[in-house]
Amino acid sequence: MEGTLFGAVWMDARVAVDRDSRTAKIYEVKVTDVKFPSTKPEEQANVKSFLNEQIEGDVMTISLDRLLTAMEVVEKQRAMDDNLNNDPPKDHLQEPAGRAHPPGG
Secondary structure, eight states: OOSOOOOEEEEEEEEEEETTTTEEEEEEEEEEEEEOTTSOHHHHHHHHHHHHHHHTTOOEEEEHHHHHHHHHHHHHHHHHHHTOOOOOOOOGGGSOOOOOOOTTO
């Protein structure tokens, strides 16, 4: 592969929590979508298939505290996104111009 490739990967997974040991097992991970702006749809499908083949059957155990912290970060980001205003700024140049008065006039 030439150069660096940036994109996004969406996944679904199941999580089993053991509160006594404060761990979480992540399993049945499945890549549901991939997006790489500089690639063709068939290349993206190939990447999705490749990733699913690589992670099939994998189980990852992580700290429950780490998982909860990550979830808090995601929720804060979602709240910020919900409050984001993407409306374009009002174009003041389209409004009728007022009369200019010279200083002291």
